[in-house]
Amino acid sequence: MFTGLIQGLGKIHPLGKDRLQITCQTATSGLIVPDLQLGDSVAVDGVCLTVTEILPQGFIAVVSPETRDRSTLSHPELGYVNLETSLRVGSKLGGHFVTGHVDGIGYLESSTQTATSWEMTFTTPTPQVARYILPKGSIAVNGISLTVADCNASGSWFKVAVIPHTYQETNLQYLQPGSPVNLEGDILGKYVEKFLRLGSGQSESAHLPTTLEELTPAFLAEHGYL
Known part of the structure; x- marks a missing residue:
């Protein structure tokens, strides 16, 4: 279980078909690696992965075919990924309950800077994702806990307002129109x-x-x- 509050960024390096090496940025490494243990769960762009090997500045995880097919982890052009370790008992829940079980993929339509935030719109062709998107509801985009500001009736199009801190500390800043993102609807x-x-x-x-x-x-x- 996760909160959707990202701790830092990392890079993915495929190791064959079913293994990924995630290398943390220097600042992120100090927040994530020291507390990691074998078998721990880490959300990688919102996808819950199990740590099978711990490295000095990252970790290795195994990815199942189902996970590759349903998420962006199969995209070779993937750049920086958002990282969050699992929620500890007694920790603050500042976002919303995120399971790390991605419902499907969406795509950035536009990103516009305003005086107070970044307004970002996304689309998704997947009904299993769209059905859980509603105004003021919670949505995890690449593992980031966000609130739906507006959406169409089917949920296939939605808008979120991203505060500058979240934009600058996550990989949302690197997205371009058409970039794929992982989407997870609210479990409730x-x-x-x-x-x-x-x-x-x-x-x-x-x-x-x-x-x-x-x-x-x-x-x-x-x-x-x-």
Whole structure:
């Protein structure tokens, strides 16, 4: 489990088909490497990878075919990657719950600097990603916890506002229009959707709401939410 608060940047060096060497920047290395142990989880551009070997300035991890197919780790042009070690019990949760299980790939459409932030828009052709994108909801972009400022009805297009600190400390600064990014929807939304979907197949007496109109205060009170 991660928070989406990036600790630093690194570079990826493929070692054959299923192994990656991640080399941390000098400043990042001091934050990540000293506490690493074999078997630890590290989010690499939002992808949860397991440490199989620790290096003086980085680590080696194994990547499964499923992970390569669903994420940007299979893209040879990948530059800097965002790094975050797993959440420790008792640590501050400053972002949102990020599992490191990427739903799919999106693409940067535009990036515009404003007086207070960078407004970045993304698109995704993958329905499994778009279905969890909604206004003011949480989204992890390359492992970065961000809030959706605006989106279309399907969720295939969305906008985020990125503060200067996040922009400068992550690989968002290196993205160009068309650059691929890893996207992970909010895990809470996924569970809510699953419960509603299961409920819709039950008997009339056990019916659960499948639309916002059906999710009334009376229903919530009956089921112990108020």
